[in-house]
Amino acid sequence: MPDQTAYPQTPRTIPTRSRDRAHYDRESVHAILDGAYLCHLGFVRDGAPVVLPTLYARVGERLYVHGSTGSRPLRAAATAPDDSGIDVCLTVTHVDGLVLARSAFHHSLNYRSVLVHGRAVDVRDEDERRIALDAIVDQVVPGRSADSRPANAKELAATAVIALDLREVSAKVRTGGPNDEPEDLALPYWTGVVPVQQRYGTPEPAEDLAEGIAVPEYVSRLVG
């Protein structure tokens, strides 16, 4: 019986190599998406690829990306014939470690990544647009959207939101140490993993912040 909680495998979500690193279960995919806020969004313009770094949020089985209504991919999605959207590939990557093998060939990274293929469509429903915009703020700093001024009508009108459903999705994960060849084990080179971590520094209040407004608890929690 197929795993009902897994995304179906398709020709473009099955990697050409290291297939043991590919994962299709929702839990793995969601965890990787929920642990980040920056994606690299690919689209095609005049036949050539464009890759832009941008914020995103996951709400259930949909991803949202926002931007200016003048932004190229968002304008393209909004003006697509029959509201069919545009083809995108949204990629999220965490780097967890540098893998130093004895051989140059077996050097690698420990990482977790998710690729989402599909059609990104313009979101026009006002309620869904507000949910998406709150989610994007909260993806970066959980709890923040409730502690800031919501977008007003003018700001909403200047902002485009696109949605991408989680249908054609794969995760790729590498963990562990180097995979050296048996004949290299006696070589005199140090070998192992250098962990890579992202951390937050001490919050820096804006110069014009009024006295008496402390760093919120949800920011302190994030910074740890």
Next chain:
Amino acid sequence: MPDQTAYPQTPRTIPTRSRDRAHYDRESVHAILDGAYLCHLGFVRDGAPVVLPTLYARVGERLYVHGSTGSRPLRAAATAPDDSGIDVCLTVTHVDGLVLARSAFHHSLNYRSVLVHGRAVDVRDEDERRIALDAIVDQVVPGRSADSRPANAKELAATAVIALDLREVSAKVRTGGPNDEPEDLALPYWTGVVPVQQRYGTPEPAEDLAEGIAVPEYVSRLVG
């Protein structure tokens, strides 16, 4: 007189908005590229975009990416008619801070990114291939390529290398605090920047590392 040290501006390297954040000088572009080792490489497959996280290196005005000869974009570049390569967009992004404004609308990231557009071509010259492979190892850990076993003939034959010249290039940089609207300055929300940093953890030796092989100086220097 045009700045001889800047990359020419083209329709696809001039952003539709926040043009003051765009930079075209070689010094800015090189600094952003040299401070990272992971890029997101976009290419077009069957008319749709694909974005893969991968390692890269800069050598002068060329970028190199490597991979298995079976990898889709590398195979496409190797088999392109007239050795003309394939269209790619190679994007490198550093996140420097979370910008928390009083209004949800003005939330932002401090970041530095570079987009390189162009044709990625298969590298066949053996000397250039070796230079590229060493450079990719050293981009991740400077000094490492000289302290590991170089690729042998079999490994070289299994590895494809593509080159992308720095011709159509732009950097985009956001720094500083939030840009709130004047009418929002009295709102009671904390506002400022949460710095984001990447750091390295304590190197973890491989389980089969022989006793007496210490962490090399170039790794200690990286970890700091």
